[in-house]
C-alpha cells in the first residue's frame with residue numbers, strides 16, 4: 049500500500065488510481081518487518097471484534113495484537129447470527145430483525161422481515177391481503193393526527209436512541225462519544241471523493257492552524273485547505289505509482305537475479321511454491337494453513353499473476369494461481385468461495401485485494417442537512433457547538449457533512465430530533481442528485497423505506513409537488529413515516545405495494561426513483577453477514593426481481609412530462625448481474641428508453657462488456673462507486689430518459705431484444721457458463737415456487753404439492 053495507507057489504515061486512496069500488483073509486492077516487503085506483520089495478523093482479531101458488535105475499530109486507530117499462528121477460520125453463519133450487531137444507527141427493532149433473519153435475500157440493511165419478503169417470487173407469489181395494501185396521505189393535518197394516534201411506541205416519545213429510524217441502507221455506524229473535543233486532523237480518514245473546492249461555499253477566510261476548533265468562520269477555508277492537501281497527496285500518489293511502474297520494470301530484470309541468487313544457494317527467503325491439488329487437500333485436512341502462510345501466498349499469487357509468463361512455476365497454469373488466490377481471499381477475509389470469486393472477478397488482481405481490504409474498514413460517518421429545516425452552515429455551527437468535529441463532504445454535495453468525532457451521540461442531538469439532518473451514507477445522496485427532482489413535480493420512490501432518499505427529494509422539491517414513497521415491506525414503512533414526519537416533509541404520500549404493481553396502482557410520474565432491493569455487496573463493511581449468506585441462487589432471484597421492478601418503474605413514467613420523464617435505478621451492490629445486466633435488459637425490453645448522463649461528477653463508468661458478455665454501448669453512462677476508490681459504500685447509479693413509444697423506433701429496437709448468446713469460458717474460470725442471471729421465467733419457476741411454499745409454511749398454511757423440483761446443484 050502507498051504511504052497514505054501506512055499512516056491511516058482506514059483511508060482508501062480516494063482517487064481513481066491505477067492499481068498494480070506491485071503495490072501488493074511492496075506490501076509484502078513491508079509485511080516482513082515486524083510491525084507490518086503484527087498489523088496484518090490483526091485482521092482476524094478485528095473481524096471478531098466487529099462481529100461481536102463491540103464497536104468498530106476507529107478508522108484511524110491501530111490496535112496492536114500479538115502475532116498468532118491460528119489457522120484462518122471462516123466465520124460461520126451461526127457465529128454471525130449470534131453476534132450482537134447492535135452498533136450503528138439501526139433502530140432497535142430493525143437490529144433484532146437482522147439477528148432473526150440470518151439470510152436476508154436482499155440488502156436493505158437487514159431490516160426487512162422475511163415473513164413479508166415480497167421479493168422472493170413473482171407478483172403472483174405474494175399474498176397481499178387487502179389489509180396489507182394501504183396508503184397514508186401525509187398532509188400536515190393528517191400527519192399530526194396519525195402521530196397523535198400512535199400507541200405508546202410512538203417513536204417521538206421514546207428515549208432518543210430508540211427512535212433513530214434513519215437506518216437507510218447506507219447508514220453508518222454510530223461514533224462512540226469521544227472524551228476529547230480536540231480535532232484530530234492528522235488522524236482523520238480521507239475526505240470522500242472527489243477533489244477540488246466546494247463551490248457551494250462562499251467563505252473566504254483562510255485557516256492558519258489545523259488544530260484550531262472548527263468554526264463557521266473557518267469551516268469553508270479549512271475545507272479548501274484540505275482539498276489542496278488532497279491534491280498534493282493525489283500528486284504524491286501519482287508519483288508513487290509512476291515510481292512503482294518504474295520499479296516493476298526493474299523488477300523484471302530482478303527476477304533473473306532472484307533466480308540466480310536461489311541457484312547460488314541463498315535460502316534466506318524460501319522460494320514460493322504453489323501447492324498442488326493434493327497438497328491443498330492435505331492442508332485442509334490439517335485444519336487449514338496459518339494466517340502467515342495465507343498472507344504470503346496471497347502476495348505471491350498476486351505477484352506471479354501480474355507477470356505470469358516470467359514468474360509462474362513451470363507447468364502451472366494461470367487458473368491454478370487464481371484458484372489458490374481466491375480460496376485464500378475467501379478464508380482470509382471470511383467470504384464464502386462463491387462470493388469471493390464473484391467479487392474478485394470485478395477487478396484486476398491487485399485492485400481486487402484493495403477492494404477486499406476496504407471492506408474491512410468502516411466508511412466515514414456522514415449526515416445530510418435537511419434543507420426544509422435548516423442550512424448546512426447553521427447545522428454545522430450548532431453541532432460544532434455541541435462538540436462535533438465535522439466538515440463539508442466536498443464540492444459534489446452542498447448538503448453533506450462528514451463527522452470525524454463527536455462528544456455526543458449523533459443520533460440523539462436536539463438538532464437530530466428536530467429533523468435538521470438525516471444520518472445518511474454519502475453514497476446514498478448520489479441517486480437523488482442524479483434524479484434531480486424539481487419543485488411541483490410528481491415523483492415515485494418505488495422502494496423507499498426508511499426514507500433517506502425520499503426526504504432528500506422532498507428537500508430538493510422544497511416541499512412542493514408530491515412524492516409517492518412506496519415500500520413493499522409494511523413494517524419498514526413505519527420508520528419511513530417517522531422520518532418523513534421528523535424531517536417535516538409535507539409533500540409525501542407513504543404507501544405499501546409491491547413495486548411490481550405499478551403503474552397499475554398509479555402512473556404518469558414526472559420522475560421515478562428505483563433504489564432497488566439488492567444483495568448489499570457494496571456495504572459489506574457495514575453488514576459482514578453478506579460475506580457468507582449470498583449464493584448464486586440469491587443473485588438469480590434478485591436480478592429477476594430487479595428486472596421486473598425496473599420495467600414497472602419505466603412504465604410508471606409519463607413520457608410527456610414537461611420537466612422530467614426520467615428514472616434513476618440504483619443499488620448498493622457492485623455485482624454486474626444486479627446492475628449493468630438489469631439496465632441492459634431494460635434497454636432491450638423497453639425500446640422507448642435510453643440511458644443518459646447521470647450528471648454525477650465522479651464514479652467509474654459501468655461495464656459495457658464483462659467476461660464475454662456485451663452490453664449496449666450506452667451502459668458506459670452508468671456509474672459505479674467503490675469503497676477502495678471513493679471512500680464510500682459500493683454503489684451503482686443509472687439514469688434513463690423515457691420517451692414516447694413510437695411505432696417507428698420499435699421494430700428497430702426490437703431487433704436488439706434478442707437475448708445475448710451465452711458466455712464463453714475464460715482463463716479465470718475455465719468451464720464456467722455465465723448467463724448473467726438472464727431472465728428466464730421457466731428456469732426460475734421451481735425456485736419461486738419453493739420460496740412460496742416456504743412462506744406458506746412459515747405462516748402455518750399447507751403449501752400445494754410441488755410441480756417441479758429444485759436442482760440442489762444449481
Ligand SMILES: C[S@@+](CC[C@H](N)C(=O)[O-])C[C@H]1O[C@@H](n2cnc3c(N)ncnc32)[C@H](O)[C@@H]1O
Nearest residue numbers: 156495496497498499500501520521547563565
Ligand atoms: C435499498 S432499500 C431502499 C432504501 C431507501 N431507498 C432509502 O433511501 O432509505 C430497498 C427497499 O426495497 C424494499 N422492497 C423489497 N422488495 C420490494 C418490492 N417488490 N417492491 C417495493 N419495494 C420492495 C425493501 O423493503 C427495502 O426497504
